[in-house]
Amino acid sequence: MGIEQEYVDRNPRSAALYAEASIRLPSGVTHDARYQRPFPIYVDHARGAHKWDVDGHELIDYVMGHGSLLLGHNHPVVLEAAAAQLQKGTHYGASHEAEIRWAEAVCDLVPSAEMVRFTSSGTEATLMALRLARVASGRPSILKFERHFHGWHDYVISSSSYGAATPPGVPETTLESVVVVEPAMHTVRETVAARPDIGTVIVEASGAGMGAIPLAPGFLRELREFTAQQGLVMVMDEVVTGFRWSPGGVQQVEGVTPDLTALAKILAGGFPGGAVAGRADIMERLSFPADRKSSKVGHPGTFNANPLSAVAGHAALRQVADGEAQRLATSSARTLQAGMNQALREFGIPGHAYGDASVFRLLLAGQEPPEGRAYNSSEIPVALAMAGTPPETQRLLNLAMLNGGVQYFGNGGIVSCVHSAADIAHTLDVWRTTLAALRAEGHL
Numbered sequence: 001m002g003i004e005q006e007y008v009d010r011n012p013r014s015a016a017l018y019a020e021a022s023i024r025l026p027s028g029v030t031h032d033a034r035y036q037r038p039f040p041i042y043v044d045h046a047r048g049a050h051k052w053d054v055d056g057h058e059l060i061d062y063v064m065g066h067g068s069l070l071l072g073h074n075h076p077v078v079l080e081a082a083a084a085q086l087q088k089g090t091h092y093g094a095s096h097e098a099e100i101r102w103a104e105a106v107c108d109l110v111p112s113a114e115m116v117r118f119t120s121s122g123t124e125a126t127l128m129a130l131r132l133a134r135v136a137s138g139r140p141s142i143l144k145f146e147r148h149f150h151g152w153h154d155y156v157i158s159s160s161s162y163g164a165a166t167p168p169g170v171p172e173t174t175l176e177s178v179v180v181v182e183p184a185m186h187t188v189r190e191t192v193a194a195r196p197d198i199g200t201v202i203v204e205a206s207g208a209g210m211g212a213i214p215l216a217p218g219f220l221r222e223l224r225e226f227t228a229q230q231g232l233v234m235v236m237d238e239v240v241t242g243f244r245w246s247p248g249g250v251q252q253v254e255g256v257t258p259d260l261t262a263l264a265k266i267l268a269g270g271f272p273g274g275a276v277a278g279r280a281d282i283m284e285r286l287s288f289p290a291d292r293k294s295s296k297v298g299h300p301g302t303f304n305a306n307p308l309s310a311v312a313g314h315a316a317l318r319q320v321a322d323g324e325a326q327r328l329a330t331s332s333a334r335t336l337q338a339g340m341n342q343a344l345r346e347f348g349i350p351g352h353a354y355g356d357a358s359v360f361r362l363l364l365a366g367q368e369p370p371e372g373r374a375y376n377s378s379e380i381p382v383a384l385a386m387a388g389t390p391p392e393t394q395r396l397l398n399l400a401m402l403n404g405g406v407q408y409f410g411n412g413g414i415v416s417c418v419h420s421a422a423d424i425a426h427t428l429d430v431w432r433t434t435l436a437a438l439r440a441e442g443h444l
Helices: 003-010 012-024 078-089 097-109 124-135 183-192 219-230 249-254 280-286 307-320 325-349 382-387 391-403 422-439
Strands: 043-047 050-053 060-063 115-119 141-145 178-181 196-203 233-237 260-263 274-278 352-354 358-365 412-414
Touching: 003 391, 012 307, 078 307, 078 422, 097 115, 097 274, 115 124, 115 280, 124 196, 124 233, 124 260, 124 274, 124 280, 124 382, 141 183, 178 183, 183 196, 183 219, 196 219, 219 233, 219 249, 249 412, 274 280, 280 358, 307 325, 325 352, 325 422, 391 422
Parallel strands: 141 178, 141 196, 196 233, 233 260
Antiparallel strands: 043 050, 050 060, 115 274, 260 274, 352 358, 358 412
């Protein structure tokens, strides 16, 4: 039996639900990353590092709420805070104390955060950050990097993992104000010199695609020095890396303090939520002027800092503040990467499992099998990372892993602090079975 047929046979209920979903939902999904041929799995419930699908299979989860769940599914402290708030109300349409405590927690942890404005998502956070940056710099255009993902709004979708250079539906006039370049300092310098209208630089702190395509060592520090010298506003997108690379994110690890930081995911403890944090003088552009004559940056938002997200987020940030959750998740991710690379070496298959902190990426391409150890993103040649695994190989790899009870996230996965040694060992067993199945079908 082939990989795909086994998947179809194992998941009849998910197949039926997908047929229903396709009537009302475009391609049957509500997020592009959840699209999967022949159909995605449908989940019934989750706990810790595991979830259970509607066909009764228990899965080790490496999607982890798209990166939101460093603490795992249904962490008791976060659930307790949310359950108590549910009894009090989910939306007051008014200010409340929990939003203050949530903001204090962000400012305590994130080096660049002097003030905070909450949003409902990471996309909204980068949108607001760019608007504030334009006002602060007095210049309309922004510079972003190839393949870097900052959400789906018009100013950042081009040349990302979810949008081509000219994405449908985005006005040409908008695209003219966005300059996309390779993440190389000589290119940044040349581009800024040629485009005096550029006032903002936005960068995915981990490198493109949660570190799938790495940044050169020292790039963020050089970029910070250059933007400061040129009077450019530096926006660091830490939607994924914030509170995961360390309690203070990549900026704490690298010793780089941007002007503005976009946050989401772990920020809200598994509930919807995002934020812009940064220099007080820039954030004050959101304030109402005392004389009512000066202009302000407007920012409504029905669910900004809603009580449920605020209490859950505050509870989660308290849990990750000492760095232990990050240490555990990173250690498990490194063990997993090393074991996967050892299996590739045993099979004689070129490729790498690599990544930073608790995010890992899988690359089945190249010339030689890897050493049996974990690899940092910076050790992977950029050209090889950009080429990636052949799409059909990646698709069947994900199906085969699901057949064995493991769910990946695209071309890799995200590890939580509650993935156990047994979870990692089982994942490696399934990985070996998957490699053998892919080879048998002629894909390796």
